[in-house]
Amino acid sequence: MNSSAGYDVIIIGGGIQGCATAYHLARRGIDVLLLEAESCGRHASGANAGGVRCLNRLVEEIPLSLAAQRIWLELEDELGSDCGFRATGQVRIAENQADMSKLEERATLVRSFGFHHEEMIDRAELRKLVPAVAEYCIGALVCRNDGYAKPFLTTRAYLARAGQEGATVLERHPVSRIERERDSWRVTASGRHFHAKTLVNCAGAWGDRIAEMVGDKAPLEVEALALMVTARVAHFIDPVIGMASRKLSFKQMQNGTVVIGGALRAKVIGDRQHAQLDFAPLKESADTVRTVFPQLANLPVVRAWAGLEGVMPDKLPVIGASPTAPDVFHAFGFSAHGFQLAPAVGLAMADLVTSGQSDFDLSAFRIDRFQGGRPQTGEINGH
């Protein structure tokens, strides 16, 4: 096929960042084409744990994350869809005094930047919030406005609204070529050509490859991360649980199933083609679960899965204009914590595309921050 179609903006990548960006641009009357290589929400946006978490964010991300948190509270109304969002709060549990000190240090640091969303609680308050937790746990850091949502439903809700607002969506259209043609970009996908003045790269774990097509470099690593889910069990916990010094993310969904994750490594197979489970980290995670929630020892794990995610060396995303190519904007490399940010990122990207500016300070997210020496890292609390 040689058909060629013109748009104002072409967004590459139908994950939640691309879908949210498409929605906000289309709302503003901009003619948007969203190109997705497989199906929207197929990879990290559909496979992640659905944590809506401001707690323990890298400091550079906090303003964006707090803005997103405000949007999340109203998001289902705005999109007119069930996204499975529950504002249950998130809790980071201390198992001993060393953990408590670590969390207190973190709380102090966050306050020193003028933020007040993270709060230390003692043993009594922890037991009130999480009655099911093992006796020996002594306190926690909490963010009460956090919660969780269903990632696939949220991604598809943005997608559906983008479509209603007039965005064109083409799934199963992997982009193979991007060329500059006079004052616009020509994108080739599945043998078809598309033109637009502006490009937005939301290609997730493939974001570096799309960036490279326009001449930008990003040191993106592709990782596979795993989650597992249990059979249904009677309601026993509300907030999403994390641990101060163990890899665990843990939540009970509305239907009673328990989703267990927390940076559980899986294997990347082929050229970013599949994620394959590795049972060694899942074993470790199961051991943590039975330590912290002994009553779950005999709960069946019915399914585990893994997804591919693009991770940057400093765990911060790439968000912003290309320093080399005109009218190109990037939003990828969310390093396994992009889901919660998406509502704010979609808005910020729409602002960047339409006005060249954003209300947020995006300087920490520049794509060229790794050129000419390592940047000052924003990591203050290991992920």
Added chain:
Amino acid sequence: MSDEYDLIIVGAGPAGLAAAVTASRNALKTLLVDEQADPGGQIYRSIERALPENRSALGPDYFYGQKLLEDFRGSGADYLPETTVWNVDRELNIGLLTNGQAKQIRGKHILLSAGAMERPVPIPGWTLPGVMGAAAADILFKSSDMLPAGPVVLAGSGPLLLLVACRLIDNDVPLAAMVETSSARDYLRAIPYLPGAFRAYNYLLKGLSMRYKVLKARIPVFQGCRDLVVTGDEEADGLRFTCHGADQHVRASTVLLHEGVVPNLQFSRLAGCDHEWFASQRYWRPVIDKWGRTSLEGISVAGDASGIRGAKTAEAAGHLAGLDAACRMKHISDAERDRLAAPYLKAVTRERSIRPFLDHLFPPACQALVPPDDQTIVCRCEELTAGQIREAVALGALDPGQVKGYTRCGMGPCQGRMCGLTLSEIIASSASLPIESVGQLRVRAPLKPLTINQLADLEIFE
């Protein structure tokens, strides 16, 4: 337990047993794992423990398996019964659960011979108590000497339906009717394949003698039936259907449904082997060569798990896969493998000759593939109806993974074993897409649930 085997075989049916015999004979260190307490698979289920008084009821085809069992017992292969396989991956890791202890071991070669499963028959009322698969009922008889409560109505299509009818007649279980969804037209369609089928004339004779037994027992037989509905509120009390335009209702305590069997693909799909669509029987099967090798190095499939061809073909295919594994591990040369394989290749060709005839004689009924009624349950674990799946398709979900994302279809403990085929068929028909492009539901480990404790205590042998 030794943590590295030359060959690990999943499933102790005819294919797995034969492969274990041949592999051991050619000096491969072999492990056969199976979910059941006794070897034999579904076809020779509990053969070593069969009661002498049931001998005539079980028939000579069943006892044909004894020789294979004896060879296996003398083979020297390691054998792990009552073991669940909950993972297989392309690095040849295999996850086992025996007596509550989970293990991950690695083989140099893996043979998947997990046999077949009954095609789900999602008709209105199929989830009521008193409804079960005809093959499942047959297995209960073989393993536990249990017979269904009569009167029984048998409904559907396929050679096994006839076999179960005869089994019930022989055991004096009242059979209210046989309600066949295949019709005289299917017989006409199958006739061109008859000459080929004569090369396996023993099957034809067996089929005719079973027909004669049903006729002699004066069992009412309805053919070309449609619109099957299991009736009853709390439990099944009969089957309603239309036959040549007339409404019929047969009262029964037990409704046995059967629309043929399909390959058990849970393991080959989980590992990530390539599969292809087999249109005439409407199922997927792994892409394999004559030795059973799949698209993944070191993983082979043999027997009904590679496509339904019956016990004798499975046995020959098992020997072929065993020889090929021995060859791959340089225990025998290519020439030696080819020489030893000749009789098995011949047997496969002969036994396969009946299949095109049977495949055309017993096509699965349309109603069983795509439930016309929106209220019919498709995913039993999550209690999802055909209508809910169609709604997700209308929202733009054009593959099983997306429908799963919207509806949770296939996310229950059965991992989509019961709904996977129906889900793909519904998407294909609702979206007017070829089913090959719709594809299959992705399968996830653990294939059978592991508890938090079992997972935390997992022993990993690298």
